[in-house]
Amino acid sequence: MKYLLTIVLFSVVTLTSTAQDKQPLACKGKTKSGVACKSTIVAKKTGYCNAHDPNRVKCTGKTTAGNPCMMIVQKNSTTCRIHNK
Numbered sequence: 001m002k003y004l005l006t007i008v009l010f011s012v013v014t015l016t017s018t019a020q021d022k023q024p025l026a027c028k029g030k031t032k033s034g035v036a037c038k039s040t041i042v043a044k045k046t047g048y049c050n051a052h053d054p055n056r057v058k059c060t061g062k063t064t065a066g067n068p069c070m071m072i073v074q075k076n077s078t079t080c081r082i083h084n085k
Helices: 002-021
Strands: none
Touching: none
């Protein structure tokens, strides 16, 4: 009886931990309004999504309104695909 109880408890603990491991990580960043980011596409190293990654290199170009461009830069460049022309 003790053996059966041990097997059942082990199975429950294993299934519970496996289910928790497969839950997607949420971004650690916050939106402009202060709400937690809901993105689940997160870099494992930083814990942030692409929009909130503090190490992300942003384009040095300007938009037509004169605001800084917020797009991702191409490899080995300082500008995005639009400003790289």
